[in-house]
Amino acid sequence: MILEKLGKFLDKYSLKAKVIFTGIFGISIIAVIIITIAIFNNNIRNQEAIQNYINESTAAIDKAISTQFYERYGDVQAFAVNSVLQTSRIADMTKIFNEYARMYGIYDVILFVDTKGNFVASNDKSPNGEKINTTKLAKQNYAKEDWFQNAFEEKYTTDKNNGFDGTYFEDAKIDPIVENAYGKQIFTTSFSTVVTNFEGKKIGVITNRANFSWVGDEIKNEYENARGQSSVRIDLLLLNKNGELLADFTKESFDKKVTLDPNYSSEKAKMLVESQTVKDALNSNSGSTTYYDKVSKRDSYIAFDHIKNKKFIPSINWTLIISIPEDDIFGANNRQTFYTVTIITSTWLISLIFALYLSLGLSKKFSEVARRLGITSESILKSSKELTKLFDKVAANAVKQSQSQEQTSAALTQILAMISRTVENVQSSKQTATSVSNEAQEGNIAMERMEKAVIKIEETNTSLEEIRKIINQINTKTSLINDIVSKTELLSLNASIEAARAGEYGKGFAVVAEEVGNLAKTSGNAATEIETLIASSASKVSSIIEETKLKVIEGIEASKLAVTIFKGISEKIEDIKQRVDSINEATNEQKIGVESTTDATNLLSQMTKENSDSAEKALTTAKTVEQDSNRIALSMNEIKYLVYGKKF
Known part of the structure; x- marks a missing residue:
């Protein structure tokens, strides 16, 4: 509803006014959003900056103080087990204590x-090696001192979960024992424990009065480091659990070098200690807030946290207070945000100028476009009338063309039918040629088999030749046997003659010789018969071989001639088959061509019909264009109203 009213309101104004209004409104919205985001991000960055700064500072001081405390807590227990304390050698005890003071420096x-609180021994030199007054120390009894009573009764300051047990701790204060020894007030803490002999029997109490510099030096290092790394002014305070000031690291006290002086408090320290914010901090774990610093007259940020490292006893409850001026730590972020807002504002002004320039240019261009559109609409109207006349002629010509295409299509259909019959006849001839070709190939194969059979016969004749050779060899061997038989008969005759000459002694040999002769004759007769049979076989084999050779020669020549004839027939049939295939392919191609021509003619006929339909539609469209031209003219008047804000 609101947008509708706004639209009606803007309709009364020109395009230039609308563009200017839209540009100013849109750019202003974007600028406001960006500035809001920049301020929001600035607040987030400020919070992150202060948290990071304070967390780093408190964590470093917490760790440094806790580490020192852990060592001091254990030192006195280490001193208590020194074997010299089991003796009565006072000089040796004094020497050992002086060495401890020099080594540790605090x-x-x-x-x-002893167990009655009477003085036994102490160091007689300061950590710097200067003589101190031990006379007052030796004259005093310490039985009623808190440190003595608690250490002797083993009422230690403990945190057994973190390994603290065996030492009684006194919080920082002006120590009268140290004041008696040095003749001046010194801020110290004490660590005390009971001393036992080798049998575990208590023989006294030892106490280390530690200068509070063991804490102050750690805070000083972090304070100087924080000041040296940036231009941030930082104030550090350390309070005990009663809210009393233990260390005053403000600019005033640091410049005067009285950061650990218990008799001095800077104005800043007094203001913070007495503030309700710090009093509330003593009862909570940690926190932060902002306040107005009356001393520096600046808005500041204050954060507080307790020393809570595992190397420190929580019951001691020291609180670290950090104060930082907001503009010191937030200055960079605030300046960046200021620059961002300035840039956005400048951009906003430049954008407004550009929007004004753009609106003037657009208005001028729209006017020119409207003028050109008017001319174009008149031209379109004129062209649409001419198109109407032209499409009338096109429609008439399309009807005539459609009739001619129908006649051509009918003629091509008849040609296609004749070619189809020709294709069928060619296909039948192709099948017959293929059948004859297959039969010729089978005859050719049969002739090749016959040729191979004749070759086999020839190979058999060759085998008979080999047999004839073997018979001849046997005949040769038979002749050799006849020679052997003749020689054997001769030897038998000679043996008989020699046996006769031997007389009575050769009768047995004569019988053997006779038998040998008989065997030789028998072998000779058998060999003669074998020779006769072999000669007869050789003659018959030779006759068979000669006849076979003649038949083989005739069969080979006849088979070769038959193969040659069948090959010629097969080749001619194959040639006929190829020619029929060529005719078949040509006829198919001709059929395809005619079919394509028929399809093209049908397509052309269809296109002609479509052209005729399109001509009618185009005629209708031309009339529609004429109507649209009239509408464009009306729209031109509306555009002029939009641009100039008035009707024509």
């Missing part, structure tokens, strides 16, 4: 008293 007084 123990102003190391005091050993």
